[in-house]
Amino acid sequence: MxxxxxxxxxxxxxxxxxxxxxxxxxxxxxxxxxxxxxxxxxxxxxxxxxxxxxxxxxxxxxxxxxxxxxxxxxxxxxxxxxxxxxxxxxxxxxxxxxxxxxxxxxxxxxxxxxxxxxxxxxxxxxxxxxxxxxxxxxxxxALPDEAPPVDPELDQLSAREREVLRLIARGYTYKEVARELSISAKTVESHVSAVLRKLQLSTRHQLSRWAAERRLI
CATH class of the missing domain: 3.40.50.2300 (Response regulator)
Incomplete structure (x- = not known):
């Protein structure tokens, strides 16, 4: 100091x-x-x-x-x-x-x-x-004798990307996500592209299934 x-x-x-x-x-x-x-x-x-x-x-x-x-x-x-x-x-x-x-x-x-x-x-x-x-x-x-469970794929997403992921996986449109998070639809699109790239997915359907498997929806 x-x-x-x-x-x-x-x-x-x-x-x-x-x-x-x-x-x-x-x-x-x-x-x-x-x-x-x-x-x-x-x-x-x-x-x-x-x-x-x-x-x-x-x-x-x-x-x-x-x-x-x-x-x-x-x-x-x-x-x-x-x-x-x-x-x-x-x-x-x-x-x-x-x-x-x-x-x-x-x-x-x-x-x-x-x-x-x-x-x-x-x-x-x-x-x-x-x-x-x-x-x-x-x-x-939660697991006193172990480190908390880590999902390497989920951990690479930023907090905002996770928010967008959950809403998109629930069926929200880009405009609805933008309104919910008070950001632009263009920013939502950018986040979705980043999520798909990081998770090596190519469609919203795959994204929804990925989120459902991890009980994120």
Missing amino acids: TTGGRPRVVLVDDHRLFRAGVRSELGDRVEVLGEAGDVAEAVEVITASGPDVVILDVHLPSGGGQAVVEEVKRTDPSVRFLALSVSDAPEDVIAVIRAGARGYVTKNIAGDELVEAVQRVAGGDAVFSPRLAGFVLDAFA
């Missing part, structure tokens, strides 16, 4: 106004080294600045928070990540924690609580919003 014990922080969120709000809430209690709005920019800023803590949204353009954590951890395992997201979906939480994040809090957190969470993560603690802690513990305690 910097002199005076202020954690050095990078903010990663694709909404510039939200980043400005977080920066305002943090005030001078942390030192903000930089900001980023997508995966590639985040990796570049984090690698260049070497923060103590990265405050990270789990849904980003061109990938997700999970991809940022995995990419940075490959070259600098010392960087700690605190996910700050509107989503409290178990699959989002588990994916980013499995990737290496030290905490996960939701965006309704108060400013003082966020500062405390950042300080605790910088000090090495794991921090979760109370409602999230239970199913995180349940997920990782």
